[in-house]
Amino acid sequence: MTKLTKSKIDALEIKSKDYFIWDSELPGFGIRVFPSGRKKFVLQYRHSRKSRRMMIGRHGAITLDQARKLAIQALAKIGQDIDPLQERAERRDALTVKELADRFEAEHIAVHLKATTAKEYRRNLKLFILPAIGRMRITDVTRVFPVR
Structure with a gap:
């Protein structure tokens, strides 16, 4: 185990099977x-007694320093008992605003409201909400205005 540097990473040889080089x-x-x-940069860690391996990013797409910062951020979350891979999966599997609007229409609008309402x-859904943010995940929707 040695300290990873850009020159050491560039000099790594290609073998017939994949292998790991760990940072000291x-x-x-x-x-x-x-x-x-x-x-690819990776982070291997344990969470809830399970060994987990998280891909951080591809070498070339992100730099070594960026990958190291992302790894430090992930380790900080692990220290707070938050699993970064689970968090990533939840974000990926979150509903879109369109899916939520369809559910809202079926479960609330059609059942609880008068015809004109x-x-x-x-x-409003058709003209304003869905064209603007319909494809966004609900976890990515935030408040646009500053809170007063």
Whole structure:
């Protein structure tokens, strides 16, 4: 185990099977070298007694310093008993605003509202909300205005 540097990463040889080189300064941080020559930064950690391996990013797409900062941020979350891989999966699997609007229409508008109010709700969804943010994940929707 040695400290990872850009020159050491560039000099890594390609083998017939993928392999890992671990950083001596940051525990669990390393790089995975694939037989194709592709190199990816990884972080291996334990959460809830399970060993987990998280891909941070591809070498070349992000720098070593960026990957190290992302690994430190992930380790900080792990220290707070938050699993970064679980967090990533939840964000990926979150509903879109369109899916939520369809559910809202079926479970609330159609059941609880009078006809004219329901018509106005559907119009607002169709004209304003769905064109603007319909494809966004609900976890990515934030307040645009500053809170006073």
